[in-house]
Amino acid sequence: MIKCQKHLFDIPEDITYLNAAYMGPLTKQAAAIGRQTIDDKLKPWSIATSDFFDIPEDVYHQAAKLIEAQPSEIAIVPSVSYGLAIAAKNIKAEKGQKILVMADQFPSNVYCWKELAKETGAFIETVSWPDDNNWTAAILSAIDDNTAIVAVANAHWTNGTKIDLIAVGKKSRAVSASLVLDLTQTLGAIPFSVKEVDPDYMVTAAYKWLLGPYSFGFIYVAPRHHAGRPLEESWITRKDAHNFARLVDYKEDYQPGARRFDMGEKSNFINAPIAASSLRLINELGVENIARYLKSLTEHITKRAQAIGLNVSNSEHRAENLIGINFGDGVPDHIASTLADEKIFVSIRGDSIRISPHIYNDRKDVDRLFDVLEGAL
Numbered sequence: 001m002i003k004c005q006k007h008l009f010d011i012p013e014d015i016t017y018l019n020a021a022y023m024g025p026l027t028k029q030a031a032a033i034g035r036q037t038i039d040d041k042l043k044p045w046s047i048a049t050s051d052f053f054d055i056p057e058d059v060y061h062q063a064a065k066l067i068e069a070q071p072s073e074i075a076i077v078p079s080v081s082y083g084l085a086i087a088a089k090n091i092k093a094e095k096g097q098k099i100l101v102m103a104d105q106f107p108s109n110v111y112c113w114k115e116l117a118k119e120t121g122a123f124i125e126t127v128s129w130p131d132d133n134n135w136t137a138a139i140l141s142a143i144d145d146n147t148a149i150v151a152v153a154n155a156h157w158t159n160g161t162k163i164d165l166i167a168v169g170k171k172s173r174a175v176s177a178s179l180v181l182d183l184t185q186t187l188g189a190i191p192f193s194v195k196e197v198d199p200d201y202m203v204t205a206a207y208k209w210l211l212g213p214y215s216f217g218f219i220y221v222a223p224r225h226h227a228g229r230p231l232e233e234s235w236i237t238r239k240d241a242h243n244f245a246r247l248v249d250y251k252e253d254y255q256p257g258a259r260r261f262d263m264g265e266k267s268n269f270i271n272a273p274i275a276a277s278s279l280r281l282i283n284e285l286g287v288e289n290i291a292r293y294l295k296s297l298t299e300h301i302t303k304r305a306q307a308i309g310l311n312v313s314n315s316e317h318r319a320e321n322l323i324g325i326n327f328g329d330g331v332p333d334h335i336a337s338t339l340a341d342e343k344i345f346v347s348i349r350g351d352s353i354r355i356s357p358h359i360y361n362d363r364k365d366v367d368r369l370f371d372v373l374e375g376a377l
């Protein structure tokens with residue numbers, strides 16, 4: 001098992017940061033890269049035309065490695081909503097067909113489907129919260145021959161209940177439904193392989209568990225959709241874009257693979273090198289190792305929560321990285337203010353306190369949280 005990686009980060013001793021699901025910190029190394037890339041912009045003559053392509057190439061490789069894909073299957077997007085808009089633009093839904101989403105799913109993975117439903121006459125079916133926390137069974141039983149799209153995640157963003165995407169992928173393929181995933185709340189913390197799940201589209205933001213910058217993420221597009229329509233018609237996605245002298249020789253063809261789906265100005269000279277560095281760290285540590293480490297922390301959270309009679313989701317259906325403590329009638333106001341006074345950072349989502357440790361946390365952070373919670377209850 002890996003050890004706590006706090007030495008890589010700049011987190012002061014009096015801060016207990018258990019909120020990666022809100023926003024992950026950069027490493028000190030990624031921040032140094034960012035300072036350098038800002039300095040580089042003081043001297044645009046130091047930015048070569050080849051950088052427009054080489055800088056994103058590093059991101060494609062690291063992102064592909066993370067999910068067992070090919071670099072040519074990855075495109076750079078500025079947000080999850082952008083990536084999901086690519087999926088919504090390219091998937092066909094017929095009148096009367098259903099688009100499945102989970103109850104209280106993150107809105108970026110809901111609004112695009114509402115719009116698609118309005119345009120096509122398809123309808124949204126929302127899978128209700130399962131009483132037994134078994135989202136996988138609930139989603140599987142909702143997928144049928146009339147399903148056009150299954151738009152889900154592999155853990156519920158509010159409390160970390162887990163979904164078995166291998167099973168969901170299998171059932172989606174069996175009924176010819178498209179599988180679209182937003183893995184923002186787990187990628188980098190829980191293993192995921194496109195080889196095992198075979199989604200049509202998978203999108204993630206980089207600024208949480210991938211410890212990357214804001215306004216930067218990526219989409220995996222399955223090769224069967226590589227002839228699809230991009231959201232933008234950027235010069236940089238077209239054939240021969242490398243030839244800056246001849247860009248006005250307009251080309252009908254795009255570059256191969258998923259290149260056509262890249263956002264305009266994908267070669268973000270400040271964010272892309274930071275993102276590549278963060279992805280490289282996650283790959284070097286190994287997501288399996290990270291998941292095992294985080295599981296040891298969420299298990300400790302469970303033990304401490306149960307010891308003081310708090311209600312945590314069933315461990316059988318829980319993601320390794322994210323855990324919700326449910327307060328039923330809402331989290332008492334004074335708890336949030338006590339935690340803030342003690343510089344303990346967690347999120348309140350719905351009726352739960354959401355605790356999301358990452359590689360810079362250790363058991364002492366968990367103990368500090370529960371010592372304060374115990375006193376405040």
Ligand SMILES: Cc1ncc(COP(=O)(O)O)c(C=O)c1O
Pocket residue numbers: 021078079080081082106108153157182184185205
């Ligand atoms: C599950 C999930 N998806 C996506 C996002 C961010 O979406 P966007 O990039 O569209 O702002 C968040 C942010 O909290 C999230 O929790």
